[in-house]
Amino acid sequence: MPARVKVRESPQLLERFGAKWTPTVLLLDPAGVERHRIEGFLPATDFAGQLLLGLGHAAFEAKDWKAAQRHFGEILKKLPDTDAAPEAQYWKGVSRYKETNDATALTETFEAFQKRYRDSPWAKKASVWGPAA
C-alpha cells in the first residue's frame, strides 16, 4: 500500500518519521512499525531490491518464515547483481533456519557465500557458520 508525503506541504511528517532527507522511503509493517528505510536515490533495480528486502524483513518479524524466504529468494533470483543480494542471501538462510531449526540451513548459507558475494560484509557475518578453523 503506497502513500506519498509532499514534504513542502507536510514538513511535520519528516520529524514524526525521522526522515532527514529526500527522497526517503519507509516500509512499515501492518502495525505501523518501520522495517526498512531507503535514503537517497537508487536506480530502479536497486530500489526494487531494497523494497523486497523490506518485505522480507517485515515477514521475518511476523515470523512468516516462508514468506521471508520467498522475498529474499526473489532478490537472489531476479536481482542478483544488486547491493541487496548479499543481505538477502544471509537472511534467506536465517529464515530457513528459523523455519526448520536445522543448522544445515546456516552451513549451506556459508557455502553459498563461498561461491558468490564472498567479499561482502554479509559473508563475514556468515563466516561463523562454516567449519571450525
Place this chain on the structure above:
Amino acid sequence: MAIEWMTDVDAALAKARESGRPLLIDFTAAPM
C-alpha cells in the same frame, strides 16, 4: 500501471492495519 498514492498518512496507516498489508511511505520534495 499507475500507482494510486494515498496522501493522508494516518488514513494509510489505518488501512494497512485493517488489511494486514505493509505500508510504503515515500517522502519527496519533487514536484508532482
